[in-house]
Amino acid sequence: xxxEKKPGKTARYGMMIDVDRCTGCGxxxxxxxxxNNIPPAHDGADDRNGITWIRVFQVDNGQDYxxxxxxxxxxxxxxxxxDAPCVAVCPQQAVQVDPATGIVGQMPxxxxxxRYCMAACPYHARYFNWWDPAWPAGMxxxxxxxVAPRMRGVVEKCNFCHGRWHAAxxxxxxxxxxxxxxxxxxxCVEACPTGxxxxxxxxxxxxxxxxxxxxxxxxxxxxxxxxxxxIYYRSKKDWVRQIASAPKPGQIAPKLAGKETSRG
Amino acid sequence: xxxxxxARGVKRCxxxxxxxxxxxxxxxxxxxxxSAGLCLVKGLNQTNMDNRFAFGLWIFLDLTVIxxxxxxxxxxxxxxxxKLKELSAVINSAVVIGLVCYSGAIAVLAVDVGQPLRFWFTxxxxxxxxxxxxxxxxxxxYLTVLAIEYxxxxxxxxxxxxxxxxxVFEHELHKLVYVLAGVGTFLSFFHQGSLGGLYGVLRGRPFxxxxxxxxxxxxxFLFIISAAAVGPSFILLTTWLVEKISRKRLVRPEVLQLLxxxxxxxxxxxxxxxxxxxxxWINRTSPDAGFPAAQYYAWKPFGxxxxxxxxxxxxxxxxxxxxxxxxxxxxxxxxSAAAMACLGVALNRFVLxxxxxxxxxLAFDKFLSYWPSWQETGTFLAVVAYGVLVYSVSFxxxxxxxxxxxxxxxxxxxxxxxxxxxxxx
Numbered sequence: 001x002x003x004e005k006k007p008g009k010t011a012r013y014g015m016m017i018d019v020d021r022c023t024g025c026g027x028x029x030x031x032x033x034x035x036n037n038i039p040p041a042h043d044g045a046d047d048r049n050g051i052t053w054i055r056v057f058q059v060d061n062g063q064d065y066x067x068x069x070x071x072x073x074x075x076x077x078x079x080x081x082x083d084a085p086c087v088a089v090c091p092q093q094a095v096q097v098d099p100a101t102g103i104v105g106q107m108p109x110x111x112x113x114x115r116y117c118m119a120a121c122p123y124h125a126r127y128f129n130w131w132d133p134a135w136p137a138g139m140x141x142x143x144x145x146x147v148a149p150r151m152r153g154v155v156e157k158c159n160f161c162h163g164r165w166h167a168a169x170x171x172x173x174x175x176x177x178x179x180x181x182x183x184x185x186x187x188c189v190e191a192c193p194t195g196x197x198x199x200x201x202x203x204x205x206x207x208x209x210x211x212x213x214x215x216x217x218x219x220x221x222x223x224x225x226x227x228x229x230x231i232y233y234r235s236k237k238d239w240v241r242q243i244a245s246a247p248k249p250g251q252i253a254p255k256l257a258g259k260e261t262s263r264g
Numbered sequence: 265x266x267x268x269x270x271a272r273g274v275k276r277c278x279x280x281x282x283x284x285x286x287x288x289x290x291x292x293x294x295x296x297x298x299s300a301g302l303c304l305v306k307g308l309n310q311t312n313m314d315n316r317f318a319f320g321l322w323i324f325l326d327l328t329v330i331x332x333x334x335x336x337x338x339x340x341x342x343x344x345x346x347k348l349k350e351l352s353a354v355i356n357s358a359v360v361i362g363l364v365c366y367s368g369a370i371a372v373l374a375v376d377v378g379q380p381l382r383f384w385f386t387x388x389x390x391x392x393x394x395x396x397x398x399x400x401x402x403x404x405x406y407l408t409v410l411a412i413e414y415x416x417x418x419x420x421x422x423x424x425x426x427x428x429x430x431x432v433f434e435h436e437l438h439k440l441v442y443v444l445a446g447v448g449t450f451l452s453f454f455h456q457g458s459l460g461g462l463y464g465v466l467r468g469r470p471f472x473x474x475x476x477x478x479x480x481x482x483x484x485f486l487f488i489i490s491a492a493a494v495g496p497s498f499i500l501l502t503t504w505l506v507e508k509i510s511r512k513r514l515v516r517p518e519v520l521q522l523l524x525x526x527x528x529x530x531x532x533x534x535x536x537x538x539x540x541x542x543x544x545w546i547n548r549t550s551p552d553a554g555f556p557a558a559q560y561y562a563w564k565p566f567g568x569x570x571x572x573x574x575x576x577x578x579x580x581x582x583x584x585x586x587x588x589x590x591x592x593x594x595x596x597x598x599x600s601a602a603a604m605a606c607l608g609v610a611l612n613r614f615v616l617x618x619x620x621x622x623x624x625x626l627a628f629d630k631f632l633s634y635w636p637s638w639q640e641t642g643t644f645l646a647v648v649a650y651g652v653l654v655y656s657v658s659f660x661x662x663x664x665x666x667x668x669x670x671x672x673x674x675x676x677x678x679x680x681x682x683x684x685x686x687x688x689x
Contacts, residue, residue: 042309044309046314048314048315048316048317048632049309049314049315050315057628059627059628073628075626083467085466085467085468088391088393088394088465089394089395089396089465089466090391090394090396091386091390091391091394091396091397091400092382092385092386092388092389092390092391092397093389093390093391094385094389110382110385110389111378111379111382112377112378112379112382112383112385112386113308113377113378113379113382114376114377114378114396115313115318115319115378116318116394116396116462118315118318119318119319119466119469119620119621120466120467120468120469121468122467122468122469122625122626123468123625123626124315124316124625124626124629126315127315128308128315128318128378129378130307130308130309130314131307131309132307151379152307152378153307153308153377153378153379154378154379155378221626222468222554222625222626223554224552224553224554225467225468225470225553225554226467226553227467227468242627243626243627243628244627245554245627246470246553246554246555246559246625246627247559247624247625247626247627247628247629
């Protein structure tokens, strides 16, 4: 991010996730949940109906010991840059792209809970509130006052920590300049102990995601669908880069048998 | 007890027998309402849907019943716009079936959404790019049209006719029938298509995604044709069933054959269009998105058999049966073919709803399975029970089959002649 940037100029916030650095510790998931007031999992919730805006998947190369290799792939809303599948399908405009940041935003207050956007998302990065949000007694004191908890029956997803963005915007306004991408980082970026997740403006050539976009070791998930995700992954390993493509039963799928990390 | 409500000249079973018939359906409806109530009060955690299987049994049910209920608009279109007068024998029944199917689908949708009290948001903040907006608008409007079409049938009830203002109102309403048929056809074409478009536009689900014409994917047009094809089949099937259950002749065999011929013709067009669409999807659309189509069918149990069943077994075969005059004249063949056509459209809707969501999209994704909970099944059964009850009550007290009286007289005459002949020999 450069200081020469003109106030009001549009940005395209994105991320670069270095898969080779990710240890699968799950700190990003915890930080995300705390930052965004995601309630503790309800009794009976499992990996398919719980809420976690960022989810770390474990993948391996399918080889036997001693050639077996594992990697961890954090998956969050890919913030599609073109024809985001969830935006067009929402019947009541509860999903909108902020032209100033390129962030695909979800408005739970307007959401009908039809879940059409969830069916439309190929990255499975949208979550439905199957239960009323509830915090154990006393734990509600830990709630982030900048983020409204969502009610039962609505969809939610990663918004690059909108609460933080808003606070940064106010601070920037107080300082007399427009918000820059470097003025804030999402909670997952801050929490990652290995610095595997980096955040920036794709319109700024020196930002980590913009650099990643030009790097041969970088890939995006399901690029051929044409949604132009703004989350870039990086790995020097060929077999990891293969996960960008579609599943192929009987060939790649068993080798890349995905499972979620138990830390999540 | 309720004789004064039953139309003159037709025979209905005793009140006790009728109550005995509706009792199990009422029990099923009560169970279903309890299930739906649990979902509304406790939330959708009562279902087995989840973040990955965001749609389940209910959306499958909605798509299927709305396709089957298409007989209402299509019969109206054929009768009032294309002037196929023979179909006046089944139009009332078709309207009741349509009303039941559409109102049932909307009731289930109200349970299916997480925030049913926000239903009006779609009208207040409509996203004109969403197929679901189009579906919501058209279905709501068409349900109103169906309710207006149902009113004259209701007001022709023997007891209600005694109220002069009702009679006048019914007469005036009947004058609107051509307008209603036209509006209904327009709305139905759009929402049947939009329901197909719901999946066809899903770029992120290459199994369902289809290319198309302007903003409409090919599934938009396939849904219209398939619904128009099975609508008459479902009317044929229900009419035959009602004849069997009530042990009465309700329509002339020629009417059922005409319905079969129309259904067969449209089904043949659908099979042809579906085949072309599948070939384009296999050879171009899906590979372009990075998903060779063959891989979808490698995930068991969804093998290529499902394509064969959809296009050949429940498409081409019933179409050929219904288009062959010799087979069409045999009730067994005709009814079986109509049932197969209905099963075919249900299978098509199942594939788009369930198979689409079961298939993985990411390389580290799992193939998913889903089985509805008893609360989901109960709500599903409530719609079936509701349909049977509304139809049963309508059949008992309203004139769903205008030729029934005439046919009853003919049957009596035939029996008389047989008796005379028997006496003679």
